[in-house]
Amino acid sequence: MKSIIFSKMSGAGNDFIVIDKNENPECVLSQNAIIKLCNRRTGIGADGVILIENSVELDFEMNYYNSDGSFGSLCGNGARCAIKFANFSGRCGISSIRFKANTKVYSGEVLDDDQIKFNLNPPSKLKYNFKIKVFGQLVNASFADTGSPHIVVNINDVSENPKDPRLKFQDLNKFPVIQIGKELRYASEFLPGGTNVNFILVEGEKVYVRTYERGVEDETWACGTGAAAAALITYITQKLKPPITIVPKSSEELIVDFKIENNKVNKLSLTGPAKIVFTGQIQIT
DSSP: OEEEEEEEEEETTEEEEEEETTTOTTOOOOHHHHHHHHOTTTSOOOSEEEEEEOOSSSSEEEEEEETTSOBOOOOHHHHHHHHHHHHHTTSOOSSSEEEEETTEEEEEEEOSSSEEEEEOOOOSEEEEEEEEEETTEEEEEEEEESSSEEEEEEGGGSEEETTEEEEEOOOGGGSOHHHHHHHHHTOGGGTTTOOEEEEEEEETTEEEEEEEETTTTEEESOOHHHHHHHHHHHHHHSOOOSSEEEEOTTOOOEEEEEEEETTEEEEEEEEEEOEEEEEEEEEEO
């Protein structure tokens, strides 16, 4: 049994266990240990674990693990929490912060004590308005890989009753996120890795989003790369203009900004709240 010093952090409701390698130099987490730490009943509880360590060339390096113990792809809110923690731990200042996340280099800045900006790389894949079978019907969907793969579905395109296509979902709070999300997450079109699933509802200039995350295998209260995907998709399908306000399940708003230059997405960023909720020490086997 060993003791780990940790910080519990929240990025717009997306929550993480952050472990500083400076405070835990011997820390090596097994998949089983990560699962135990993220368990919301018998552990600390979190959507994932972030390991922060020093970097020779950059301000810091982070590695992200999903709550199921798997090595995660890019986590946008996790990156924002890592930026906040790196500044708090004295690894960097407030601007021109450069770091490595799961082998790729990114940047960000601390706008104020609560608002953290993370600069994503341009999306590697965008696909609009294709049909996919789910919930007993063909549904219109779009796809964006913003560092993690995301399918985006407007709930107004989904019928509450597959036998009556006229009756569309209108209330995002009543939408069966887990049921349909799980079905899409494992859809054959996205094998072998699967995909994250975002259900959106556009009201005025805001995009309301609920996300089913792979690796967590459940709905999360926010998803940063999912917010970026939803913003890029609604720019095309709903003609919204950046910066675009994303409202996740937590209701803690995220701002996605980007530029379109030569028909390509550039300067993609995610801004929103990130905070240290509490710190502690836990014994794990």
